[in-house]
Amino acid sequence: MTELWSNERADLVTMGSRYMRRLARHLGPDGGVVERQLPFVGVFLVALLSLLIPGVLVASQRDVVIAALLTVAQLVLARFLPWARWPEGRQDILPIIQLVAVAFLRAGTGGPGSPYTTIVFFPVIALASQRDRRGIWLAGLGVAGVVLSPVLLTSTFRLTVDTVVRTLFVSLVALVVAATVHEITARLRARSNALLSLQMDQAVLLDRARADAASLARVADQRRAARDALVSVIDSATEQAIIATDATGLVEVFNAGAERLLGYGQGEVVGRLRLTDFHDREELEARRTVLFADDSPIDHPQTLVDALVAPALAGRPEVRDWTYVARDGSRMTVRLAVTRRSEADGTTTGYVVVASDVTSEREASRLQDEFVSLVSHELRTPLTSVLGYLELLTDGTDPLTDEQREYLTVIERNARRQLRLVGDLLLSAQVDAGRFSISPQRMDLADVVHAAVDAAKPVADAAGVTLAVTARETPLNGDPVRLGQAVDNLVSNAIKFTPSGGTVWVGVTSRGPQGSEGAEVVVSDTGIGIPPDELSHLTTRFFRASTATRRAIPGVGLGLSITKAVVDAHGGSLSITSTVGEGTAFTISLPATPPG
Amino acid sequence: MTPRVLIVDDEPDELALITRHVRRLGHDVVAVKSAEEALASPELDSVDVAIVDLRLPGMGGWELIDVLRVRRPELPVVVTSVLDADDYPHVEAWLPKPFSGDGVQAALARVLGGAP
Numbered sequence: 105m106t107e108l109w110s111n112e113r114a115d116l117v118t119m120g121s122r123y124m125r126r127l128a129r130h131l132g133p134d135g136g137v138v139e140r141q142l143p144f145v146g147v148f149l150v151a152l153l154s155l156l157i158p159g160v161l162v163a164s165q166r167d168v169v170i171a172a173l174l175t176v177a178q179l180v181l182a183r184f185l186p187w188a189r190w191p192e193g194r195q196d197i198l199p200i201i202q203l204v205a206v207a208f209l210r211a212g213t214g215g216p217g218s219p220y221t222t223i224v225f226f227p228v229i230a231l232a233s234q235r236d237r238r239g240i241w242l243a244g245l246g247v248a249g250v251v252l253s254p255v256l257l258t259s260t261f262r263l264t265v266d267t268v269v270r271t272l273f274v275s276l277v278a279l280v281v282a283a284t285v286h287e288i289t290a291r292l293r294a295r296s297n298a299l300l301s302l303q304m305d306q307a308v309l310l311d312r313a314r315a316d317a318a319s320l321a322r323v324a325d326q327r328r329a330a331r332d333a334l335v336s337v338i339d340s341a342t343e344q345a346i347i348a349t350d351a352t353g354l355v356e357v358f359n360a361g362a363e364r365l366l367g368y369g370q371g372e373v374v375g376r377l378r379l380t381d382f383h384d385r386e387e388l389e390a391r392r393t394v395l396f397a398d399d400s401p402i403d404h405p406q407t408l409v410d411a412l413v414a415p416a417l418a419g420r421p422e423v424r425d426w427t428y429v430a431r432d433g434s435r436m437t438v439r440l441a442v443t444r445r446s447e448a449d450g451t452t453t454g455y456v457v458v459a460s461d462v463t464s465e466r467e468a469s470r471l472q473d474e475f476v477s478l479v480s481h482e483l484r485t486p487l488t489s490v491l492g493y494l495e496l497l498t499d500g501t502d503p504l505t506d507e508q509r510e511y512l513t514v515i516e517r518n519a520r521r522q523l524r525l526v527g528d529l530l531l532s533a534q535v536d537a538g539r540f541s542i543s544p545q546r547m548d549l550a551d552v553v554h555a556a557v558d559a560a561k562p563v564a565d566a567a568g569v570t571l572a573v574t575a576r577e578t579p580l581n582g583d584p585v586r587l588g589q590a591v592d593n594l595v596s597n598a599i600k601f602t603p604s605g606g607t608v609w610v611g612v613t614s615r616g617p618q619g620s621e622g623a624e625v626v627v628s629d630t631g632i633g634i635p636p637d638e639l640s641h642l643t644t645r646f647f648r649a650s651t652a653t654r655r656a657i658p659g660v661g662l663g664l665s666i667t668k669a670v671v672d673a674h675g676g677s678l679s680i681t682s683t684v685g686e687g688t689a690f691t692i693s694l695p696a697t698p699p700g
Numbered sequence: 701m702t703p704r705v706l707i708v709d710d711e712p713d714e715l716a717l718i719t720r721h722v723r724r725l726g727h728d729v730v731a732v733k734s735a736e737e738a739l740a741s742p743e744l745d746s747v748d749v750a751i752v753d754l755r756l757p758g759m760g761g762w763e764l765i766d767v768l769r770v771r772r773p774e775l776p777v778v779v780t781s782v783l784d785a786d787d788y789p790h791v792e793a794w795l796p797k798p799f800s801g802d803g804v805q806a807a808l809a810r811v812l813g814g815a816p
Contacts, residue, residue, distance in 0.1 A: 481755070481782045481783060484782040484797065484798070485711060485714075485782055485797070487798055488711075488714055488717075488782065488797040488798040488799070489711070489713040489714055489717065490798075491798040491800075492713075492714070492717040492798060492799070492800075493713075493717065495800055495801060496717070496720065496801075499801065523798065530784075541786070
């Protein structure tokens with residue numbers, strides 16, 4: 105009951121007027137208890153006042169005074185005793201005192217006929233409202249006591265049947281009232297408890313929701329901060345264009361570097377333009393034809409996107425040069441790396457493209473190659489005249505002495521050597537510029553090898569090196585001129601690096617029936633060898649092994665790089681094995697048909 | 701009738717060399733140092749074959765060959781150059797530099813059909 109009424113008191117304090125609040129203050133710490141006594145006290149006061157009305161019967165003033173004193177006493181007790189510290193049951197004292205007070209009032213106002221008996225229902229209700237069922241019985245007994253009190257307290261009345269019946273009946277009424285009140289208050293209490301419990305649950309849920317909202321806000325802030333950090337990182341790359349798209353190629357991310365490169369603002373591009381919109385369309389179409397062997401008319405932009413991202417989709421991210429067209433129409437060469445973005449389960453969510461402007465590099469490279477080419481051709485020109493007039497001299501009608509002929513031969517030999525060098529330089533520049541191409545045809549590799557050996561015989565004889573060759577018919581698809589150059593280089597190298605008395609052996613073998621699996625050429629020598637750590641650099645342009653430079657063997661270091669370029673263009677491979685001081689073996693492996 | 705050969709080359713030494721070889725083969729020679737000279741020459745319409753060097757000052761060898769195709773469509777052309785054969789335009793015979801006397805003879809034989 106304390107909680108029930110405490111709530112009401114709280115309402116009094118929070119919802120009531122200032123009046124009520126002042127009243128609540130005066131009620132003290134256990135205001136609820138005092139409050140409960142007030143109806144009784146109030147009505148009692150009215151009763152007392154009514155006794156002052158002339159004509160109202162007062163049988164015993166002494167009893168009335170006792171009743172009044174008892175009423176005041178219980179009010180004081182209610183105000184000043186520490187009810188909060190005691191078990192609730194002790195509060196029953198107060199209604200019991202009230203009952204006694206009513207008994208005295210009844211006795212003092214005429215006994216059985218007194219209307220003031222009805223005040224007894226205040227303590228009855230008070231007792232019945234208690235949680236404990238004993239309140240009902242106390243009420244019943246109390247009322248019985250009050251009704252019987254004149255008999256008990258005075259000697260004027262005797263115990264008659266009438267008194268007993270009256271007592272019993274009134275007690276019965278009191279009991280039923282008490283029981284009813286108890287039941288009602290019990291239900292009220294249960295409902296109130298349920299409500300309270302719901303309110304507490306609600307408070308807990310609300311707190312949890314607030315906490316969740318706070319943590320959600322924190323997470324959202326963190327994500328925003330992380331995203332901002334990421335965007336700032338991507339935007340800080342102002343020298344590279346970073347473009348991310350969805351699976352259809354529509355741009356989603358367009359960083360500061362991309363804005364700079366292409367001249368578009370981010371807002372103009374994101375969600376509006378496709379990746380392929382920056383490309384040269386013809387270039388894309390050509391690539392599509394190459395990749396998919398399909399040159400039907402393009403009816404859907406996705407086809408062009410496919411041409412761009414196909415390697416990335418296949419799991420082989422590609423880096424290659426493309427032509428970009430900026431917003432103002434200017435063109436540039438970019439090095440593009442296209443990779444695939446995917447979900448955890450592997451589905452493609454889009455693509456990421458990193459582009460760098462290599463226009464100036466490509467231009468510089470192109471100019472360099474053009475320069476080398478130009479110079480090479482200029483270097484050839486005088487040699488044309490040198491060799492041409494040498495021929496006229498040697499084939500001329502005027503007789504030459506043997507000595508003169510010998511000198512002319514030396515001049516011719518050196519002029520040819522220079523010519524070869526210029527040719528190697530030019531070829532090397534072409535390889536570098538990617539302008540190296542082969543013209544494959546049906547040929548016999550053995551012919552090429554024989555020709556190379558024949559050409560090298562004079563040089564080998566002069567150096568005291570034995571040339572041996574093993575070659576049977578070896579059909580192949582390849583460029584005989586280029587392969588000839590490759591083998592020439594290997595053979596002349598072998599002779600150069602083999603001291604007098606050594607041997608250079610050239611062998612050709614066909615693989616598979618009718619050469620269907622390609623062929624192999626081996627050039628091995630008993631020469632000075634190459635240190636193992638230099639083997640991998642051997643085919644680098646202008647590289648010369650330390651064994652060569654130490655022995656001052658002439659050469660610029662181009663031959664092997666050209667040989668490698670020829671072998672690569674045929675889709676073959678070049679392998680080298682060597683032991684310093686014992687010899688070296690070069691092996692060219694060629695497929696039956698070059699790629700492409 | 702003695703074949704008349706037009707030779708266009710800006711390098712004097714090379715021009716002289718080719719001229720000598722062609723004369724040795726018994727042909728007549730009209731030697732000029734540039735494409736402009738060739739086109740301005742009155743002999744242009746009477747030569748039987750043209751040997752053209754690709755690297756010429758002013759109008760280049762390629763352009764000259766295009767003009768010759770229009771002006772004298774049936775005139776056979778031999779291209780000579782230090783450049784690689786890959787860069788040659790489509791002509792009847794090639795003479796890569798440096799060349800030998802045999803090379804000149806072979807190229808002319810190809811074009812004129814049989815050495816004289």
